[in-house]
Amino acid sequence: VRHSTPGVGLISPPPHHDIYSIEDLAELIHDLKNANPNARISVKLVAEVGVGTIAAGVAKAHADVVLISGYDGGTGASPQTSIKHAGIPWELGLAETHQTLLLNNLRSRIRVETDGQLKTGRDVVLAALLGAEEFGFATAPLVALGCLMMRVCHLNTCPVGVATQDPRLRKNFTGDPAHVVNFMRFIAEEVRELMAQLGFCTFEEMVGRVDRLEPRKAVEHWKAKGLDFSRILHQPEVPPTVGRYCQISQDHGLDKALDNRVLLKLCAPALERGQPVRATLPIRNTNRVVGTMVGSELTRRYGAQGLPEDTIRIRFKGSAGQSFAAFIPRGMTFILEGDSNDYIGKGLSGGKVIVYPPAGSTFVAEENIIIGNVAFYGATGGEAYIRGMAGERFCVRNSGVLAVVEAVGDHGCEYMTGGRVVVLGPTGRNFAAGMSGGVAYVLDEAGDFARRCNPQMVGLEKLVEAEEVEEVRQMIERHAAYTQSERARQVLSAWERYVPRFVKVMPRDYKRVLQALQRVRETGLSGEEATMAAFEANARDVARIGGG
Numbered sequence: 001v002r003h004s005t006p007g008v009g010l011i012s013p014p015p016h017h018d019i020y021s022i023e024d025l026a027e028l029i030h031d032l033k034n035a036n037p038n039a040r041i042s043v044k045l046v047a048e049v050g051v052g053t054i055a056a057g058v059a060k061a062h063a064d065v066v067l068i069s070g071y072d073g074g075t076g077a078s079p080q081t082s083i084k085h086a087g088i089p090w091e092l093g094l095a096e097t098h099q100t101l102l103l104n105n106l107r108s109r110i111r112v113e114t115d116g117q118l119k120t121g122r123d124v125v126l127a128a129l130l131g132a133e134e135f136g137f138a139t140a141p142l143v144a145l146g147c148l149m150m151r152v153c154h155l156n157t158c159p160v161g162v163a164t165q166d167p168r169l170r171k172n173f174t175g176d177p178a179h180v181v182n183f184m185r186f187i188a189e190e191v192r193e194l195m196a197q198l199g200f201c202t203f204e205e206m207v208g209r210v211d212r213l214e215p216r217k218a219v220e221h222w223k224a225k226g227l228d229f230s231r232i233l234h235q236p237e238v239p240p241t242v243g244r245y246c247q248i249s250q251d252h253g254l255d256k257a258l259d260n261r262v263l264l265k266l267c268a269p270a271l272e273r274g275q276p277v278r279a280t281l282p283i284r285n286t287n288r289v290v291g292t293m294v295g296s297e298l299t300r301r302y303g304a305q306g307l308p309e310d311t312i313r314i315r316f317k318g319s320a321g322q323s324f325a326a327f328i329p330r331g332m333t334f335i336l337e338g339d340s341n342d343y344i345g346k347g348l349s350g351g352k353v354i355v356y357p358p359a360g361s362t363f364v365a366e367e368n369i370i371i372g373n374v375a376f377y378g379a380t381g382g383e384a385y386i387r388g389m390a391g392e393r394f395c396v397r398n399s400g401v402l403a404v405v406e407a408v409g410d411h412g413c414e415y416m417t418g419g420r421v422v423v424l425g426p427t428g429r430n431f432a433a434g435m436s437g438g439v440a441y442v443l444d445e446a447g448d449f450a451r452r453c454n455p456q457m458v459g460l461e462k463l464v465e466a467e468e469v470e471e472v473r474q475m476i477e478r479h480a481a482y483t484q485s486e487r488a489r490q491v492l493s494a495w496e497r498y499v500p501r502f503v504k505v506m507p508r509d510y511k512r513v514l515q516a517l518q519r520v521r522e523t524g525l526s527g528e529e530a531t532m533a534a535f536e537a538n539a540r541d542v543a544r545i546g547g548g
Contacts, residue, residue, distance in 0.1 A: 066097065159172060279314045290324050291334055376401050399418040460505060
């Protein structure tokens with residue numbers, strides 16, 4: 001699921017390097033809606049002071065649901081510091097969120113959910129009266145299935161078989177789906193009884209009715225003396241036309257997308273009959289998420305295997321907007337003669353993306369930025385050939401793409417877990433930070449790449465193995481053929497002279513697991529059996545040397 005190598009540790013939860021502002025979040029929501037118009041997009045926020053303002057931004061970004069998560073929750077895999085110290089009670093965050101959304105006339109556009117150790121029907125009713133209409137249960141149903149709260153979910157040692165892949169421990173699992181069904185049935189029954197006591201006929205009537213809540217008189221306890229609940233139980237004065245629960249679907253503007261207006265009809269022969277499609281189209285920077293709807297439809301019809309390579313081959317001329325070719329699957333090739341904004345090839349899942357400057361350009365391609373930041377973020381497969389420089393965070397969390405680019409900005413290949421990346425020029429600082437898989441090859445003519453690379457998880461090696469040298473040469477040859485790159489031709493014309501200047505960036509844990517896999521394959525195992533045997537052998541080695 002995560003497109004990583006068994007036995008290689010992952011940073012969890014991973015940083016979201018495609019989101020640095022509400023505008024970035026809005027773009028992500030728009031991208032996801034293009035990928036699956038039927039999906040509900042939910043944004044999770046930790047309950048904290050000021051969360052209402054953030055929730056208002058989330059509503060304006062056209063999310064379908066905002067989740068306010070309290071400080072009491074947290075799985076056993078969460079950092080102990082987060083479980084103990086992050087966030088505030090969901091009651092405080094929920095009250096602020098509901099009131100802020102009401103005051104900005106946004107409450108009717110978005111559903112509000114809350115979670116964080118909800119255990120009873122009373123908790124559900126209390127949350128509804130404070131403004132929630134959806135409720136998340138996690139820990140309590142797990143306990144119903146047999147969880148003992150050992151807090152070792154991340155160690156693969158769960159004694160009751162709930163959170164482990166160990167076949168021996170999984171035999172200890174005694175849970176049954178009926179246990180969760182019964183638990184939720186009792187929750188619903190208690191909610192129904194409390195609604196009857198409060199005089200509500202429908203759940204919607206109850207949402208936001210803080211007037212039905214009264215603080216308990218706890219004046220005897222010294223800590224509780226003087227507590228003021230007025231802000232939590234405040235009912236904002238708004239016109240009757242302002243909805244107090246979600247009544248309006250968000251308008252995601254999908255009808256304006258280039259895919260809806262042009263591409264779906266253009267690509268119908270390929271989608272319906274698998275016939276080749278060729279076209280050349282103009283593109284502007286207002287055309288966002290181009291190709292994603294077509295890719296979604298292709299995947300829906302043909303599954304993960306997609307169509308034969310280059311079945312859909314479309315050339316665009318101009319400046320592409322954000323998220324050009326996001327999520328496109330195998331069978332789709334998008335060629336861009338021009339430049340692109342951020343997020344090009346985000347989530348690429350088998351397609352091919354080729355970018356080069358317009359014909360007649362007078363600038364030196366490898367010295368100028370041609371694509372924006374966060375290119376090929378989270379991509380899982382496919383190919384990318386970029387004639388020119390990429391912005392920052394190139395190939396962050398790449399899990400399988402073969403990419404060639406002529407220079408990159410800061411934080412290149414950050415958190416990469418798979419794939420191959422060839423950089424035919426300089427990089428910015430902090431290259432390969434958190435990189436746990438895949439391999440990068442950097443042409444280091446200046447000899448200063450070691451100062452720009454983050455060495456915490458990777459080692460720097462020479463490109464010496466004949467098979468690997470040939471693989472890199474073929475990638476550069478394809479780059480030259482697809483983009484007419486002068487830089488690629490220069491390197492290929494003096495290949496023997498340039499090979500010693502390549503630096504191979506190799507994650508240490510990834511290398512150890514690959515070596516274990518090679519030893520297992522030499523015994524005659526292959527496929528899944530070899531992978532599992534290598535994983536177990538590597539786990540034994542790590543345990544023997546104390547986890548180092």
